[in-house]
Amino acid sequence: MKKLVILLLLILASSCASYSPVSQQEEDVLILTRRYVGTFLDYREVDSKRFLEPDIYWIKTDLEPLYGKIPVYSQRRMRFKPGDRLYIRMTNYWLGGIHNTAFLLESANGRIFYNLYPWSKDFDRMEIMDKMFNLGSKKQKYEY
Secondary structure, three states, X not given: OHHHHHHHHHHHHHHHOXXXXXXXXXXXXXXXXXXXXXXXXXXXXXXXXXXXXXXXXXXXXXXXXXXXXXXXXXOOOOOOOOOOEEEEXXXXXXXXXXXXXXXXXXXXXXXXXXXXXXXXXXXXXXXXXHHHOOOOOOOOOEOO
């Protein structure tokens, strides 16, 4: 008799338990934050016209043989050496509740890095970065 009562209590308890179907979760998405752009070959320097403005460096790599596709700006001298492997890193940060994305050109170990220069007459920088990092239709404010 005790076994029957215990069995009935178990059945009653399991039938009263709330059931919620597992909602379909989004699949994990691999977010690419670093992209190889080639081995450093050479650069051209454009001196700034105003005092305390950074100089612009046009980088040439084995994958991007045209000057102008990878421009960076800095107030210090170029420290990349021929043969260095270069990567573009996308970093996301929040300042005061505003989301921004920055793009950096860095060496393989990440010790040497420069900000990418955002404007170019020949290339739409946003379009290149969107394709490079598969950002697609994400509407983001880019900050360089």
